[in-house]
Amino acid sequence: MTSRSAAPPWWRNRRYLPWLVQGVVALAVGVVVAFLLTNLLLNLTARGLLLSWSWLGQPAGFDLAETILPFDASLPYWRAMLAGLVNTLRVVIAGLVGATVLGTLIGTASFSSNGLLRGLARVYVEVIRNIPLLLQLIFWYFVVFLALPNGTDAIQLPGLVLAKSGLFLGDPQLVNGVWQAPLRFTVEFGALLTGLVVYTAAFIAEVVRGGIASVPKGQWEAASSLGFAPLLTLRRIVLPQALRVIVPGLNSQYISLAKNSSLAVACGFTDLYSVSETTLNQTGRAVEVMLILLGSYLVIDLVISALMNGLNGLVQLKER
Amino acid sequence: MAPAPPATLRPGPWQWLRRELFGSRLDGLISIALLGFLVAAALGLAKWAIFQAQWTVISANSTLFAVGRYPLEQQWRLWLLTTLLALATGLSWGLLRALPRSGSSGPPPILWPRNDRWAAAILVLLALWRPLALQLTLAIQLRWWAITALLLLARWAAGRWGQALPPLVRRLIPLIWPLLYLVGMVLISGGLGLVQVAPSDWGGLLLTLLMATFAILLCFPLGVLLALGRRSNLPLLRWGSLLYIEFIRGAPLITLLFLGQNILGFLLPGGLAPDRVWRAAWVLTFFAAAYVAEAVRSGLAAVPAGQLEAARSLGLSMPFALIHVVLPQAMRVALPATVGQFITLLQDTTLLSLIGLLDLLGTARTVMANPAFLGRNAEVYLVLAVLFWCCCAALGLGSRALETRLNPNLAPSR
Numbered sequence: 001m002t003s004r005s006a007a008p009p010w011w012r013n014r015r016y017l018p019w020l021v022q023g024v025v026a027l028a029v030g031v032v033v034a035f036l037l038t039n040l041l042l043n044l045t046a047r048g049l050l051l052s053w054s055w056l057g058q059p060a061g062f063d064l065a066e067t068i069l070p071f072d073a074s075l076p077y078w079r080a081m082l083a084g085l086v087n088t089l090r091v092v093i094a095g096l097v098g099a100t101v102l103g104t105l106i107g108t109a110s111f112s113s114n115g116l117l118r119g120l121a122r123v124y125v126e127v128i129r130n131i132p133l134l135l136q137l138i139f140w141y142f143v144v145f146l147a148l149p150n151g152t153d154a155i156q157l158p159g160l161v162l163a164k165s166g167l168f169l170g171d172p173q174l175v176n177g178v179w180q181a182p183l184r185f186t187v188e189f190g191a192l193l194t195g196l197v198v199y200t201a202a203f204i205a206e207v208v209r210g211g212i213a214s215v216p217k218g219q220w221e222a223a224s225s226l227g228f229a230p231l232l233t234l235r236r237i238v239l240p241q242a243l244r245v246i247v248p249g250l251n252s253q254y255i256s257l258a259k260n261s262s263l264a265v266a267c268g269f270t271d272l273y274s275v276s277e278t279t280l281n282q283t284g285r286a287v288e289v290m291l292i293l294l295g296s297y298l299v300i301d302l303v304i305s306a307l308m309n310g311l312n313g314l315v316q317l318k319e320r
Numbered sequence: 321m322a323p324a325p326p327a328t329l330r331p332g333p334w335q336w337l338r339r340e341l342f343g344s345r346l347d348g349l350i351s352i353a354l355l356g357f358l359v360a361a362a363l364g365l366a367k368w369a370i371f372q373a374q375w376t377v378i379s380a381n382s383t384l385f386a387v388g389r390y391p392l393e394q395q396w397r398l399w400l401l402t403t404l405l406a407l408a409t410g411l412s413w414g415l416l417r418a419l420p421r422s423g424s425s426g427p428p429p430i431l432w433p434r435n436d437r438w439a440a441a442i443l444v445l446l447a448l449w450r451p452l453a454l455q456l457t458l459a460i461q462l463r464w465w466a467i468t469a470l471l472l473l474a475r476w477a478a479g480r481w482g483q484a485l486p487p488l489v490r491r492l493i494p495l496i497w498p499l500l501y502l503v504g505m506v507l508i509s510g511g512l513g514l515v516q517v518a519p520s521d522w523g524g525l526l527l528t529l530l531m532a533t534f535a536i537l538l539c540f541p542l543g544v545l546l547a548l549g550r551r552s553n554l555p556l557l558r559w560g561s562l563l564y565i566e567f568i569r570g571a572p573l574i575t576l577l578f579l580g581q582n583i584l585g586f587l588l589p590g591g592l593a594p595d596r597v598w599r600a601a602w603v604l605t606f607f608a609a610a611y612v613a614e615a616v617r618s619g620l621a622a623v624p625a626g627q628l629e630a631a632r633s634l635g636l637s638m639p640f641a642l643i644h645v646v647l648p649q650a651m652r653v654a655l656p657a658t659v660g661q662f663i664t665l666l667q668d669t670t671l672l673s674l675i676g677l678l679d680l681l682g683t684a685r686t687v688m689a690n691p692a693f694l695g696r697n698a699e700v701y702l703v704l705a706v707l708f709w710c711c712c713a714a715l716g717l718g719s720r721a722l723e724t725r726l727n728p729n730l731a732p733s734r
Contacts, residue, residue, distance in 0.1 A: 021557075029608055112347075116340070117351075127709065131705045135708065138701060263671075265674060294571050297572055298570040
């Protein structure tokens with residue numbers, strides 16, 4: 001160790017060291033970023049692709065298989081991307097609801113008094129979590145949904161028909177061998193939604209299980225000694241306390257569901273990512289398309305985070 | 321999946337079964353319904369697997385699934401690599417079983433799950449069954465048997481004589497792994513006198529494992545640096561790391577892979593941009609680093625601030641204190657979450673198939689496009705799912721074993 005009298009060299013002086021370290025890092029990062037941006041500008045100028053947004057107004061020239069917003073090939077690119085965004089939002093919202101319901105059921109099933117049910121909940125989580133989502137989506141689409149029968153062989157329940165051409169709700173009719181109904185979901189949407197729900201539910205089940213396990217056992221015992229039935233205990237005593245642990249965990253699962261919805265391209269659903277891919281291939285506007293794509297997902301993530309933070313504020317313990 | 325009868329493992333199986341399955345009337349109804357469902361599902365699956373499924377699609381394409389379009393005359397390099405890997409695995413396995421944890425005295429603590437004989441038995445069964453199931457030629461079958469025998473022999477030898485090794489040699493043995501990785505890279509890609517094999521010719525399980533190990537090895541140090549940066553007192557480092565981590569975590573991996581394929585060419589001067597396979601590997605690495613950083617950060621948060629202060633006041637320099645005092649404690653806490661990220665990373669390699677690379681899933685999709693195997697989706701994807709499940713479950717088990725080994729509070733028992 002240096003003695004107190006000898007001043008350390010300037011590069012080990014505690015007063016300058018932080019600035020020195022930050023200066024070196026800033027210089028390194030700055031040089032790399034400047035290098036990349038210069039190249040980007042040079043390369044884009046060379047190919048005549050400098051940043052511009054006017055192409056968004058040109059007609060798209062491709063059709064989308066399934067949209068809520070009316071869309072055809074003569075409409076501009078921005079309408080195509082908007083339709084894709086709406087499709088993404090549709091599957092994300094439906095997925096959030098479905099995964100939450102299924103995940104909560106499975107998470108609470110691991111506290112059942114029935115040993116078989118507990119075991120099955122465990123097996124579900126372990127099987128689903130260790131298989132890649134993309135593989136599951138492809139499995140649902142190609143193996144399950146595309147193998148559905150069509151026409152009169154379709155699965156028919158009162159008010160509901162499930163066929164290869166889609167899921168029909170609300171009094172479906174067979175017209176010339178083709179099912180028609182006021183409400184139709186395609187199998188692409190069905191496969192994506194099923195895959196996302198089944199996959200995310202496994203993670204949500206773990207979050208719910210952890211939340212319920214965090215409630216002291218005495219709470220169960222106190223409730224049952226007051227004469228509460230098990231289900232009532234769960235609903236009125238345990239879940240409200242468990243929610244404080246569950247909600248922050250749900251937040252990250254919801255965000256990963258939103259991001260995972262971009263795998264829609266694997267089962268032929270036209271979400272934001274798949275429209276962007278087509279747009280990029282047609283226009284070559286890589287930088288602009290990537291900016292829109294990344295920006296959109298960032299906004300979706302932020303919205304989910306904001307909503308969940310609001311919910312978190314509601315369920316946290318209010319100390320008086 | 322048939323319910324395993326755990327009843328035989330405990331005393332009073334009938335009472336146990338009755339309490340667990342028929343505790344109340346509702347429980348009984350649920351049990352009967354679930355049992356009926358399970359039996360029906362198992363029967364349906366068995367019927368499909370035996371009568372309807374055509375497994376030739378797997379056996380006919382087993383080489384494609386394993387190594388993709390790796391040139392046939394160069395495949396001896398992969399066999400050599402597999403042999404070396406088996407040897408190294410056997411050695412490490414045997415040593416881990418035989419050696420006490422460094423610094424511990426008294427009775428040897430539980431170092432390793434005792435039931436690793438089961439793992440060895442499963443390995444032997446797999447080695448015996450797999451070549452038959454895949455209908456490999458006798459020559460290849462013999463090679464697999466020889467490799468398995470070598471692995472078990474190395475395990476046995478290391479367990480037998482491992483303790484007699486001088487401590488210096490024991491310390492150097494873990495170094496065979498990084499060395500083996502470099503040797504493996506050379507063997508796979510060529511160079512140093514070997515014929516070059518372009519990355520576009522790698523495929524199947526080879527590409528999947530290569531991408532996963534490459535990204536895991538590199539994302540870990542990057543993630544630790546990012547986590548340290550995010551908890552640093554220096555505002556520039558903190559904000560820089562925060563910006564990077566949040567940007568990466570806000571974007572779906574597929575868009576980043578897409579960005580790597582389409583924009584990296586613009587960012588680098590012409591000709592400098594790496595091959596498509598390596599671009600994807602780097603994107604995977606930088607992607608996973610942000611997630612690993614969050615896992616490590618949770619570990620860092622668990623180390624009391626007094627540890628760093630004490631180390632600093634003893635005169636240790638900042639890097640020294642971080643490496644020798646803070647990080648070892650933080651990593652012990654962060655281990656499960658970090659391995660969880662590695663498992664996710666292994667699963668995420670399937671996304672390479674979406675940008676046109678021939679990883680395991682990409683190979684499967686090309687096989688499906690072959691008219692000879694049309695409609696054999698279920699067989700192929702089921703096998704892939706089992707394969708991924710085994711890899712991920714093995715990683716998870718390994719992580720739990722390591723946790724036990726690293727836990728200083730675990731009293732040495734037995």
